[in-house]
Amino acid sequence: MRLAVLSDIHANLEALEAVRRAGQERGVERWVCLGDIVGYGADPQACLEQVRQGMAFCVMGNHDQAVAGLGDLEYFNPWARQAVEWTAAQLRPEQRQYLAGLPLSATEGDTLYVHAHPANPGGWGYVLNAPEACTALEATSARLCFIGHSHQPLACTAGGLLSTEDVIGLRPGERYLVNAGSVGQPRDGNWRACFLVWDQGDNTLEFVRSDYDLQKAQAKILSAGLPPFLAQRLAQGY
Ligand code: ZN
Numbered sequence: 001m002r003l004a005v006l007s008d009i010h011a012n013l014e015a016l017e018a019v020r021r022a023g024q025e026r027g028v029e030r031w032v033c034l035g036d037i038v039g040y041g042a043d044p045q046a047c048l049e050q051v052r053q054g055m056a057f058c059v060m061g062n063h064d065q066a067v068a069g070l071g072d073l074e075y076f077n078p079w080a081r082q083a084v085e086w087t088a089a090q091l092r093p094e095q096r097q098y099l100a101g102l103p104l105s106a107t108e109g110d111t112l113y114v115h116a117h118p119a120n121p122g123g124w125g126y127v128l129n130a131p132e133a134c135t136a137l138e139a140t141s142a143r144l145c146f147i148g149h150s151h152q153p154l155a156c157t158a159g160g161l162l163s164t165e166d167v168i169g170l171r172p173g174e175r176y177l178v179n180a181g182s183v184g185q186p187r188d189g190n191w192r193a194c195f196l197v198w199d200q201g202d203n204t205l206e207f208v209r210s211d212y213d214l215q216k217a218q219a220k221i222l223s224a225g226l227p228p229f230l231a232q233r234l235a236q237g238y
């Protein structure tokens with residue numbers, strides 16, 4: 001079975017559709033979302049429905065929580081806050097309820113899925129470097145812990161960081177913390193949509209990058225009246 005792990009779609013439909021095609025080409029049979037379906041991009045309704053109808057499950061991100069009216073907007077920067085308010089107005093009440101009902105984490109066997117940090121899933125702390133990744137790995141006993149939130153792909157074991165450029169062979173007895181990167185707003189200097197394919201038969205993890213129609217996604221953000229910076233940053237991968 002091949003499982004795709006997606007995070008931080010952020011209402012970028014062009015990126016999500018490219019990732020879905022890339023996953024299908026790789027024989028992906030099951031899809032899991034690590035949250036932040038919405039916020040920043042111009043297609044919150046379509047992205048929400050693709051996750052709700054086409055994926056096994058989704059955990060809650062901080063933007064999902066804020067759009068559902070449950071989060072505190074204080075710590076959002078001005079353009080993120082503007083996007084949250086715009087997004088909330090686009091969604092139907094039952095779509096906001098779907099976001100409100102997402103769990104903060106999900107466990108399947110010895111695998112944990114959480115948007116931000118396994119130590120405190122609703123605290124929205126970031127895992128940005130090797131020491132923080134080690135701390136996060138120690139906070140869980142899961143063999144595999146998948147996270148998102150930073151929009152930067154990362155993988156580590158107790159021994160340190162692993163390259164995200166190579167296919168990672170999962171070794172028995174080893175524990176892993178893996179950030180799936182971001183589908184809709186990568187921030188690692190690469191504009192291409194990022195996601196993970198977990199081949200559960202071969203015991204491998206692979207980061208996949210997909211070209212998508214960047215100009216179309218940018219034009220939709222501008223014509224929606226969202227902050228222009230949200231369109232510009234997509235091209236920079238930041
Ligand atoms: Zn995010």
